[in-house]
Amino acid sequence: MGKLLVNDKDIVVPGEIIAEGMDFLPSTGTYRHKDNILADKVGLLSVDGKVLKTIALSGKYLPSRNDTVIGRVIDILMSGWRIDINSAYTAVLPLQEASFDYIQKGADLSKFFALDDYVVGKIIRVTSQNLVDFTMKGPGLRKLYGGRIISVSPTKVPRIIGKQGSMVSMIKDTTGCKITVGQNGLIWIEGEPEQEVITVNTIRKIEREAHKNGLTEEIKSYLDKNKIEIKNKEFKKETKEEKPKEERTKKEDDESQGEQ
């Protein structure tokens, strides 16, 4: 008879024996050695019936299809751009994916995206060798102007978004900031300077305490304690209009599974 040696949602570390016997199945972040199942990553254990997996707590972003990410233009190619997506691999934005408008042959590409421009884009293809294709065509995908960009651990992104985007909308509503969270751990924030600071502090707090239970409640009280009046109501109005993005929310749902 198999025996589980670690509780659900406990932190496991490489080489730790999670379960004995053949009754459990290893999944991502776990492996079988003889009769035992061991962890091969630092993470939270998630028990789903017989399947044991670990939810990573650290690590670099690994690009995957349909992820919305924030990237930086690092090079201009013959017919496209090279984008740094805060990962071990860079993405290529081909000319035909850059804009709905027709871009003439031989046009000066830096007119569209110059070096060091930040963009919100979507990953459309990832090959087995992790070559990444990027697109700017789609709802909400755009070049970023103003605001500030902060970087968090990509493994904490599902927590920052929350279930159906609950966490990020809570911050948006309290601070009136516009926030775009990239799956690669880059977050763009724009609002009144004081509110931006509150937003950054809140996100840092979520990042530090991402593995804890009852985080939403704690962040709620943190925001209540620290919030200040939104001076310019216009900021808030714009955010509300921008929020419903069906594609994004669907992805976020998938991401936040197994959380809480």
Place this chain on the structure above:
Amino acid sequence: MAYNIRLDGRKFDETREIEAKAGVIKKADGSGYFRIGKTSAYAAVYGPKELFPKSMQDPKTGVLRCNYNMMPFSGAGERVRPGPSRRSKEISMVTKTALLPVVDLTDYPNAVVDVFIELPQTDAGSRCAGICAASIALADAGISMKDVVTAVSCGIVDKQVVIDLDYAEEAYEGGDVADIPVAMIPSTEEITLLQMDGNISRENLKKALEMVKEPLKEIAEIQRKALKDKYK
């Protein structure tokens, strides 16, 4: 004169006092600290990231690079000349081969994971401390690894089999001394590093390698605890 009592009063199978921490270097992707007695090691992991020059890339798997460095003021005697030396290059290489059997970088073709090990203070057993710190750092960086690699030295001091020699014992002049650094994967008991400095008989070698297993497993527990404590 037989070596009946160790110079610092430890039992023969007792290691020096050990302290381990994870996540000590903020800017690194993963980091670890490991201190055994007066030897302390910091390890920082950067990556996976793109590897240049391209000729060094491996399209099948990611590459692991290790760098071992003793700080100029780290030794007990003379200043250690900074920069790479024959010795530090060799230790960097054996550290890499000691860690490679556990890490799995097949998800990161053409990429590299860099491990930097810095030793601010040494009192023998520095490559073992470096390996222990490096495996904490690699796990902290979220890299997939079968187990933490754990290392400690064993050997003989004047016909007496001992664990974890310090510098005074390595320099003991009353009889034969052998210093054998050992690194092991605790879950499978596979040895990934075995070097020797000195002379030892076949029986004593077997005895030493048998005796070193228990302390190695204890160190593995300390390393795992360090990783868990980061999230408390």
